[in-house]
Amino acid sequence: NxxxxxxxxxxxxxxxxxxxxxxxxxxxxxxxDKGMDLLYKSTKIKQMYGFHYATxxxxxxxxxxxxxxxxxxxxxGTERDFGARPPLAANPLITDxxxxxxxxxxxxxxxxxxxxxxxxxxxxxxxxxxxxxxxxKLARDAPRYVVFDAGHNFDSFAGGCGHxxxxxxxDGKTEYVTVIDWLxxxxxxxxxxxxxxxxxDIIDYLKQFQKVSKVEFDRWNSVTLIQxxxxxxxxxxxxxxxxxxxxxxxxxxxxxxxxxxxxNSDDENLDPPFKSAQAIGIYELERxxxxxxxxxxxxxxxxKRRGHDSDDVAVVLVHLHKLCQxxxxxxxxxxxxxxxxxxxxxxxxxxxxxxxxxxxxxxxxRIGGGINQRRW
Numbered sequence: 545n546x547x548x549x550x551x552x553x554x555x556x557x558x559x560x561x562x563x564x565x566x567x568x569x570x571x572x573x574x575x576x577d578k579g580m581d582l583l584y585k586s587t588k589i590k591q592m593y594g595f596h597y598a599t600x601x602x603x604x605x606x607x608x609x610x611x612x613x614x615x616x617x618x619x620x621g622t623e624r625d626f627g628a629r630p631p632l633a634a635n636p637l638i639t640d641x642x643x644x645x646x647x648x649x650x651x652x653x654x655x656x657x658x659x660x661x662x663x664x665x666x667x668x669x670x671x672x673x674x675x676x677x678x679x680x681k682l683a684r685d686a687p688r689y690v691v692f693d694a695g696h697n698f699d700s701f702a703g704g705c706g707h708x709x710x711x712x713x714x715d716g717k718t719e720y721v722t723v724i725d726w727l728x729x730x731x732x733x734x735x736x737x738x739x740x741x742x743x744x745d746i747i748d749y750l751k752q753f754q755k756v757s758k759v760e761f762d763r764w765n766s767v768t769l770i771q772x773x774x775x776x777x778x779x780x781x782x783x784x785x786x787x788x789x790x791x792x793x794x795x796x797x798x799x800x801x802x803x804x805x806x807x808n809s810d811d812e813n814l815d816p817p818f819k820s821a822q823a824i825g826i827y828e829l830e831r832x833x834x835x836x837x838x839x840x841x842x843x844x845x846x847x848k849r850r851g852h853d854s855d856d857v858a859v860v861l862v863h864l865h866k867l868c869q870x871x872x873x874x875x876x877x878x879x880x881x882x883x884x885x886x887x888x889x890x891x892x893x894x895x896x897x898x899x900x901x902x903x904x905x906x907x908x909x910r911i912g913g914g915i916n917q918r919r920w
Contacts (some may be wrong), residue, residue, distance in 0.1 A: 545621040546714050548565050548649075548811075552698065554892050557744040564805070568582070570582075570730065571624075571625060572630045572795060573630055574630070576916065577630060580630065582594065585594055588858075589901070591795065596628060596673070597628060598626065598628050598629070599626040599627070600629070601612075602624075603809055610852050611626055612829075616625070619639075619642065619643070620849070621639045621687045623642075625714075629651075629798065635833045635834055635835075635836075636747055636830070636831075636832070636833060637790060637791070637794055637830075637832040637833065638794055638829060638830050638835045639800075640915045642832050643798060644797060644798050644829075644856035645826065647798050647799065647800050648798065648800070648802050648803070648804040649796065649804050649805075649806050649807070650683065650723075650804065650805070650806065651806045652751050652789065653723070653724070653803060653804075653806060654728075655707070655725065655726040655752065655805060655822075656681040656683060656705070656725040656726055656754075657677055657678065657679065657681065657725065657726045657727070658677070658678050658679040658680075658726075659675050659676065659677050660676050660678050660748070661673055661674070661675055661676075661730055662674055662729075663677060663736070664739050665814075671735070671736050672736055672737055672738060672739035672741065673701075673730045673732055673736050673737070673738050673740040673743050674733075674738075675703075675728060675730060675738075675739075675742035675745070675746060676742070676745065676746075676747070677746045677749040677750060678726075678750075679749055680749065680753040680754070681754075682754070683753065683754050683755070683773055684751045684755060685707075685758075686707040686708060686709070686755075686817075687707060687755050687757035687758075687871065688705050688706070688707050688750070688754045688756050688757065688758075689705065689706055689756075689757055689758055689864065689867045689868050689871065690703065690704070690705045690726065690747065690756060690757075690758075690759045691703065691704055691705075691744075691748070691759070691760050691761070691762070691860050691863040691864045691867060692743050692759070692760075692761050692762070692763075692766070692769075693761075693762045693810035693856045693860050693863075694732060694738075694740055694743055694761055694762075694763055694766055694855070694859070695738070695763060700732075700856050700858040701729060701730040701732065701738040701797065701856065702727070702730075702821070702852065702857045702859070702860045703727070703728050703729075703743065703746070703860060704724060704727040704728065704821075704857075704860040704861065704864050705724075705725040705726050705727060705750070705864070706722055706723055706724045706725055706864040706865070706867075706868050707722075707723055707724050707725060707868065708723070708868050708872060709722075710721060710873060715900045719801065720804065720868075720869060720872050721800070721801050721803060722801065722802045722803070722864065722865045722869060723803045723804075724803065724805050724807070724822075724861065726865065727805065727821035727822050727825055727857060727860065727861075728821050729821045729824060729856065729857050730742075731817055731850065731851050739856075741769070741772070743759075743761075743769050743773070744769060744772045744773055744776070747759060747773050747776060748776055748777055751776065751777075751778060756778050757778075757779065757783070757871065758778070758779040758780070758871075759773050759778055759779070759781075760780070760781055760783050760863065761780070761781075761782045761783075761865055762782075762783070762785070762859055762860075762863055763782070766782055767782075767830075770782060780866070783863075783867075785859065785862050785863050785866055787834070787838055787839055787840060787841045788838075789863075789864050789865075790832065790834075790841040790865045791834075791841070792865075792866075793861070793862045793865045794829075794865070796865065796869075799864075802865055802882065804822065804825070804826065804861070806822065807819075807820060807822055807823040807826070808820045808823060811823035815851075815852075816851055816852045817850070817851025817852065818851075821857055821907045824857050825857035825860070825861050827859045828843070828854060828855045828856070828857050828858035828871070829861065831843055831855075832855060832858060833852075834846065834899075836880040839840070843855045858903060865902060895904040
């Protein structure tokens with residue numbers, strides 16, 4: 545109100561513009577702080593100026609290396625208080641975003657498929673956003689696993705594919721690394737929902753070039769899509785991830801056991817609705833918060849702004865890691881006769897993989913001494 549009064553007086557008396565200015569210096573505590581909101585608005589409002597500097601950038605007597613010890617003790621707090629870069633969440637799931645990104649983003653990774661989002665009209669004239677896979681790399685090196693978070697409105701459609709890489713460590717142990725092959729997301733508009741059969745079209749195309757072992761959906765209402773994908777000869781099911789899956793994902797990614805696709809070169813300068821799927825996935829992960837008892841992992845702003853406050857690509861990434869890592873666990877002994885064991889064997893092509901300390905050894909199923917009387 546005070547600024548409005550001063551500006552009115554300046555306009556009425558035809559004074560110079562600088563008489564109607566107000567300066568505000570802020571040290572924002574979170575990305576949703578009023579200071580960060582004003583900084584964003586300064587790029588849109590002609591008479592508003594915003595400057596974003598770390599302490600060592602505007603103070604000639606301070607240097608970045610003076611804060612090395614502080615960063616070691618509390619990277620999030622130091623980046624917030626002195627780097628003018630507040631965390632994306634108040635109680636973040638990822639406490640050290642710089643370390644997380646440095647250890648998980650694989651700059652040499654290239655998406656193995658290209659997906660295009662195009663408008664589609666059904667026979668009633670209703671228009672939809674439809675996803676088409678227009679190109680895919682031939683890859684038979686490892687089974688592929690696909691996850692969809694298939695909502696049809698707001699910003700709730702995402703999908704991705706990944707596989708496991710076996711890494712031999714210096715101590716002779718084997719490490720299983722989740723590699724993300726591709727990610728996608730669709731931002732529905734109020735006028736156009738998502739054509740959910742896009743999931744089926746993508747799998748039908750993908751399986752021509754890669755061994756798709758299993759597809760999972762996060763949504764409980766994906767029964768029809770699951771049945772259609774099973775009819776293509778691909779295992780499909782529904783499963784929701786839990787808070788411990790998020791925590792495990794962050795721990796594994798920070799330790800280098802997840803390889804994420806790199807962001808595009810222009811992603812840093814784009815608003816969330818226009819970022820690439822791989823960039824928005826990281827953005828969403830870093831906005832997630834954890835409850836004090838670790839029973840909830842959530843985005844407190846979810847659903848407030850289309851394209852800004854979602855977590856669907858983050859869910860796909862965590863779910864993919866869970867699915868890929870679970871694929872290395874093959875039951876043995878009495879459990880071989882269980883339904884779960886049978887499904888596991890079917891996921892890897894009807895054969896049994898036996899895990900050993902030396903890596904993955906392939907051998908035909910030895911149940912009944914190899915080829916049994918049923919002549920399989």
